[in-house]
Amino acid sequence: KQGHVSSSRNSTASYDPARFNSRPVRENAVFAILVRNGELGSLVESLKQLEEKFNKRFHYPYVLLNEQPFTEEFKAGIKEVVSGKVEFGLIPSEHWSYPAWIDQEKARLARVAMKNVIYGGSEPYRHMCRFNSGFFYRHHLLDQYDWYWRVEPGVKFPCIIPYDPFRFMRENNKLYGYTITIKEFKETIPTLWKTTQNFMRENSDTLASPNMLEFVEKVNGAEVEYNGCHFWSNFEVASLNFLRSEVYNKYFDYLDQAGGFFYERWGDAPVHSLGVAMFMDKSQVHWFDDIGYFHGPLWNCPKGEMHKKLQCDCLEKKSIEKENQNWSCINEFNALPNIPGTTSNKVIWP
Numbered sequence: 001k002q003g004h005v006s007s008s009r010n011s012t013a014s015y016d017p018a019r020f021n022s023r024p025v026r027e028n029a030v031f032a033i034l035v036r037n038g039e040l041g042s043l044v045e046s047l048k049q050l051e052e053k054f055n056k057r058f059h060y061p062y063v064l065l066n067e068q069p070f071t072e073e074f075k076a077g078i079k080e081v082v083s084g085k086v087e088f089g090l091i092p093s094e095h096w097s098y099p100a101w102i103d104q105e106k107a108r109l110a111r112v113a114m115k116n117v118i119y120g121g122s123e124p125y126r127h128m129c130r131f132n133s134g135f136f137y138r139h140h141l142l143d144q145y146d147w148y149w150r151v152e153p154g155v156k157f158p159c160i161i162p163y164d165p166f167r168f169m170r171e172n173n174k175l176y177g178y179t180i181t182i183k184e185f186k187e188t189i190p191t192l193w194k195t196t197q198n199f200m201r202e203n204s205d206t207l208a209s210p211n212m213l214e215f216v217e218k219v220n221g222a223e224v225e226y227n228g229c230h231f232w233s234n235f236e237v238a239s240l241n242f243l244r245s246e247v248y249n250k251y252f253d254y255l256d257q258a259g260g261f262f263y264e265r266w267g268d269a270p271v272h273s274l275g276v277a278m279f280m281d282k283s284q285v286h287w288f289d290d291i292g293y294f295h296g297p298l299w300n301c302p303k304g305e306m307h308k309k310l311q312c313d314c315l316e317k318k319s320i321e322k323e324n325q326n327w328s329c330i331n332e333f334n335a336l337p338n339i340p341g342t343t344s345n346k347v348i349w350p
């Protein structure tokens with residue numbers, strides 16, 4: 001099952017094994033999944049779909065992470081449904097606890113005050129968001145990989161995915177791929193933008209040029225505000241090396257010092273996206289409009305010819321950018337000036 005090892009990164013165009021061999025060559029990539037023992041059933045359902053629609057042809061490996069030890073039952077249940085190697089990792093407590101500079105009483109009061117906001121009262125949710133923002137890519141089980149595909153329990157893959165998204169990313173010099181982009185609930189991030197602006201002022205040399213800041217900015221008189229646009233991070237096909245970069249970690253550390261993961265409820269989605277907006281140009285970011293995806297309550301459903309060809313089990317009109325144009329940020333993304341890039345043909349596997 002796992003006979004092929006990726007070596008294509010350094011291969012030249014003259015001989016591309018994936019075009020001639022009977023099996024695809026894998027990229028140096030992994031599914032990265034943060035999950036609790038109690039979510040076994042819903043993760044199994046998601047992985048069955050992911051395997052059937054994609055990974056049964058590729059056998060990409062999995063890394064599952066948890067701040068508590070995975071049970072034997074959990075591990076056995078996952079091994080039953082995956083076609084690639086799977087490893088189970090424990091999160092080090094430094095990556096899932098309060099840093100010394102956080103006032104925990106202030107954090108508790110902030111949770112009480114935010115009781116009416118979704119997850120606003122939850123302490124574990126905050127550790128989760130901070131972990132996904134600044135730590136998951138430092139877990140030793142991910143050290144060997146260049147690319148990750150984030151998966152969560154309960155998500156659905158309603159269409160065939162007949163090509164390798166990782167390969168598409170590498171061949172086209174992409175660093176960040178998404179399926180759904182929407183506007184954040186402002187109540188969860190009162191000072192995230194101010195803090196990010198301060199970071200940019202103090203570290204203007206770190207910004208990409210061109211960058212994608214127009215994607216997240218809204219001009220209001222003399223003020224530049226955050227429009228809330230971000231890529232939904234429950235699905236990401238992206239570069240681990242981007243997250244490991246000095247600039248991204250400088251940004252994460254700056255946010256972490258400010259304390260908003262605990263005093264507010266900063267999500268990893270806007271944090272990743274603001275990082276992407278500062279440090280990438282548009283050609284490095286890709287909307288996978290041909291990957292059908294559901295994470296409650298939103299869909300990305302391929303349309304037109306693609307919908308038929310990929311045998312999608314979703315409704316085109318339910319795709320977020322059709323159903324709720326005000327909440328979707330696809331127009332903001334498409335409005336960014338195009339940067340010349342490449343688009344190779346996708347190699348389709350039967």
Ligand code: GDP
Pocket residue numbers: 033034035036039065066067068124125128151152153234
């Ligand atoms: P939502 O997508 O914002 O509604 O949040 P989820 O409940 O889906 O959590 C996001 C991801 O983190 C999912 O993969 C969850 O399984 C995982 N997760 C959330 N909280 C915890 C936690 O306390 N421990 C662990 N191990 N995983 C968590």
Ligand code: MN
Pocket residue numbers: 152234295
């Ligand atoms: Mn979720």
